[in-house]
Amino acid sequence: MTSKKQVALKPGDTIGILGGGQLGRMLALAAARLGLKAQVFSPDPDSPAFDVVQHATCAEYADVEALELFAADVDVITYEFENIPSATAMILAARRPVLPDTVVLETTQDRLAEKNYITKLGIGTARYADVWSADALAVAIKTLGLPAVLKTRRFGYDGKGQVIIREGDDPQDAWDRLGTKSAILEAFVPFEREVSVIAARGADGDVVCFDVTENEHRDHILKTSHAPAAISDALAAQARDIAQKIATALNYVGVLAVELFVVPGAGGPTLLVNEIAPRVHNSGHWTLDGASVSQFEQHIRAIAGWPLARPLRFGPVTMTNLIGDDILDYGKWLTVPGATVHLYDKGTPRPGRKMGHVTVVEPPAEGRNNR
Numbered sequence: 001m002t003s004k005k006q007v008a009l010k011p012g013d014t015i016g017i018l019g020g021g022q023l024g025r026m027l028a029l030a031a032a033r034l035g036l037k038a039q040v041f042s043p044d045p046d047s048p049a050f051d052v053v054q055h056a057t058c059a060e061y062a063d064v065e066a067l068e069l070f071a072a073d074v075d076v077i078t079y080e081f082e083n084i085p086s087a088t089a090m091i092l093a094a095r096r097p098v099l100p101d102t103v104v105l106e107t108t109q110d111r112l113a114e115k116n117y118i119t120k121l122g123i124g125t126a127r128y129a130d131v132w133s134a135d136a137l138a139v140a141i142k143t144l145g146l147p148a149v150l151k152t153r154r155f156g157y158d159g160k161g162q163v164i165i166r167e168g169d170d171p172q173d174a175w176d177r178l179g180t181k182s183a184i185l186e187a188f189v190p191f192e193r194e195v196s197v198i199a200a201r202g203a204d205g206d207v208v209c210f211d212v213t214e215n216e217h218r219d220h221i222l223k224t225s226h227a228p229a230a231i232s233d234a235l236a237a238q239a240r241d242i243a244q245k246i247a248t249a250l251n252y253v254g255v256l257a258v259e260l261f262v263v264p265g266a267g268g269p270t271l272l273v274n275e276i277a278p279r280v281h282n283s284g285h286w287t288l289d290g291a292s293v294s295q296f297e298q299h300i301r302a303i304a305g306w307p308l309a310r311p312l313r314f315g316p317v318t319m320t321n322l323i324g325d326d327i328l329d330y331g332k333w334l335t336v337p338g339a340t341v342h343l344y345d346k347g348t349p350r351p352g353r354k355m356g357h358v359t360v361v362e363p364p365a366e367g368r369n370n371r
């Protein structure tokens with residue numbers, strides 16, 4: 001077993017993964033390819049990640065005994081989602097290295113703490129205000145103007161926990177609909193596109209970013225990602241610099257995603273950070289088939305204490321999420337030339353649930369570089 005601080009895994013060692021969704025499943029598969037074992041901890045007996053590992057712990061995150069046994073079985077612990085309860089993280093971190101470090105969770109679990117952190121680094125975000133009551137919301141609306149987006153500080157994802165407030169809307173009604181006591185109001189960003197950077201940082205401080213990805217959402221859920229994003233090389237370099245700055249400031253080890261808005265301006269487009277995900281990210285799934293090394297492998301390498309890869313992209317890539325009933329068309333996707341189909345085995349489709357994804361890599365055109 002490795003010590004609490006140092007991580008230098010050898011083939012055959014075991015990575016503990018908190019969370020049993022598709023991200024945990026794809027992390028476990030990437031670990032297996034590198035000769036590492038994975039043990040998944042999840043309270044959900046139907047976790048798709050359980051199907052691809054030999055050892056799984058099905059227990060609540062508050063089950064101290066189960067956490068202790070899990071920690072004893074593994075060499076390093078990571079997570080596939082950021083809403084790990086802090087007590088769980090503390091129990092595990094006292095026994096095994098948890099990477100990315102649990103302090104990262106404190107910043108990224110809370111939209112206000114995260115935006116304050118990014119702002120302190122001198123990186124732009126939407127203008128925002130702390131909101132804790134309907135009265136505070138009315139004051140924030142006066143400062144930021146409308147339209148604006150009211151978001152819960154914690155536990156928001158895929159557009160859940162947010163309400164757009166437009167001119168003429170009743171702020172009290174918006175506040176009641178959100179149903180929380182801690183929120184932030186963000187000025188609405190008139191973005192021309194949304195992009196993300198998937199960055200990996202190794203234990204030695206090395207940072208490697210994948211090509212900037214352009215993302216389109218349907219009903220607030222990621223529908224397609226394209227790499228590379230249709231932005232200038234200079235703006236892409238800025239996006240990668242932002243991700244590198246954040247990863248370095250957080251002393252991060254592993255893969256993180258930075259979601260950004262591209263905002264049109266007289267002097268050319270600029271970038272604002274929307275949010276940070278301290279984990280592998282849906283907008284990086286294209287790397288599984290579109291690059292020489294995937295985001296999942298980069299994460300495993302980083303937390304294993306291994307060198308990061310320098311991934312090459314094979315050509316322009318499109319990743320399409322199969323959401324809800326989209327999965328029923330899997331047979332059609334299986335016959336699309338050049339398509340790689342990933343099905344998560346999540347059982348009966350539910351609206352809004354990510355059930356699988358498909359990647360299509362275009363061969364690079366003759367005589368052109370790889371864009």
Ligand code: AMP
Binds near residue numbers: 126156194274275
């Ligand atoms: P989030 O959960 O913060 O990632 O938000 C989900 C989606 O809502 C984003 O990908 C954007 O499409 C949209 N959105 C979030 N915040 C804003 C904002 N301040 N202005 C405009 N659109 C936003």
